[in-house]
Amino acid sequence: MESKKFSPEEPDWDKFLEQLNSDSQLEGQFSPVESTQFNELKRLVAETADALSVYDKLDCEGSWNTCMDKARERNLVEEVASNRFWSVKLFMRYAAAVIFLTLTIGGYFLIKTKFGQVVEDSVIAGGIEPGGSKARLTLSNGDTMVLDADEKGIRIDDKGISYESGGAVSSFSQEVTYATLSVPRAGQYQLVLPDGSKVWLNSESELTYPVSFKGTLRVVHLKGEGFFDVQHMVDRPFVVKSKGQDIEVLGTAFNVSAYENDGAVTTTLVRGRVQIGATGVDERFLLKPGMQALVRNGHVHVKTGVNVEEYTAWKDGVIVLEKQNIREVLKQIERWYDVEFVVGKTDLPMETMSGEVSNKLPIDVLLKGIEGQLNIKFEQNGRRFMIKN
Structure with a gap:
């Protein structure tokens, strides 16, 4: 029987573990610090071996750099010199992936559980599956359509609506002036607005917007959570109106969480500049990248040094x-x-x-x-x- 190719592109975990156990003599080539790291990694791999069967449930494409960064944060790996034996390099790389797996499943805490039991019980509870692409589009003329779950998003302009893949959704008549994209629980959906701005909507969210931007402002209304990547237009600011606040931008990327049952509306800036203020209050606050505004009961509180990934990674x-x-x-x-x-x-x-x-x-x-x-x-x-x- 032909053995599977052992490569970083297609990890063969059984082969990797076999190689690890057979290459213990390599420890003699390590410095005392490297030897400690090697033994710690071996222990982690052995402790989490049963968890590798859930590897296929995770989307790990493009995550190697993240793997290594997280391993380095725990002082478990460091750069391996180029003259090291090739299997040591592979070990460091694959062990980092194992560490990433344990960090990914539940955020630093499944490593403390018995993985054998977790994997054995990891069937979908009562048919409860993770969310996916789900949305409903309602036009101002009353037409409503459920959007294709196999599509990730739609594009809209004054001619009509199409999926991002190119398939047609609906054409417009003269009576259509705006549309509302509604995303239910366990759903997400993407939207390209008439000006080319992109919006990602999270679960239990909706965005109301014109099918064609006219006048000096580009205004949309948000309920729930959305990530905005706004096209730059110097003479036509983009305005997001949500619960208790208005955001005005020219061209930027930011996340807004404005759920009705949350105590505050949170705006987190990734790129560019935004002006934010509580509804009915003249005072405006300028946000720069890494800053966040919380609006509660008509008051704005600004935070700096925010980990923006915490508030934006949901779209990925x-x-x-x-x-x-x-x-x-x-x-x-x-x-x-x-x-x-x-x-x-x-x-x-x-x-x-x-x-x-x-x-x-x-x-x-x-x-x-x-x-x-x-x-x-x-x-x-x-x-x-x-x-x-």
Whole structure:
């Protein structure tokens, strides 16, 4: 039987582990520091070997640099000299991927659980699948259409609507002046506006916009969460109106989270400049990249040095947590998996969580990771989960 090719492009984990165990004599070539790192990596690989069967559930394309960065953050790997034996290089690279896997599944905490049990139980709970491309488009003339789930987004101009892949959705009559794109729970969708600006809508969100921008302003209305990459037009500012705030930009990229049941509206700037203010208040605040504005009860609070990835990675299929409490984490899971968590009389843990998780991960794997970290239990009843200590 022909063996599988052992390469960085197509990792053969069984082959890698076999090679690792047979190359222990290479330890003699390491410095004391490298030897410590090698042994620590061996321990991690052995501890997480059973978890490799969930590797295919994750979208790891293009993640090698992230793998190595995360391994370096834990002082487990460093650059390998070019004259090292080739298998040592491969070991460092593949071990970094294993570490990334443990970091990715549940954000730094599944490494503390028994992976054999996690993998064994990692079936989709009661048919609860991760979210995907879902949306409904409503036109000002009353026409409503459910958009193709196999498509990621639509493009709109004064002639009509088409999918980004090129397929037609609908043509316009003279009576259509605006449209509303609505994304349900467990959904996301993309949109290219008439001016070429791009918008990503998250779960439980909607955007109302004109089919053709006229006048001196480009105005859209947002409910929920959206990421905007706005085309630069010096003489036609782009305005996003959401719950309790207005944002004015010329050309920039930023994320807005304006859910009705959240206490504040959060605007996080990735690129460019934006002016933001509370509705009905004259004072305006200028945001620069890495800054965030929180609008609550007519007041604006500006933060600097924000990790923008935490607030924007959702559009790329990743949930990033940075010192978030369990309530904030569960709120994201509710929207993406279309489930409900019931706390009851249980006292929720005070610990915060940090890390990254693919939004394609089965909910069972995700919840078991949380159970292992926070010492709580989830009891399922349909799409409802009761939280118990």
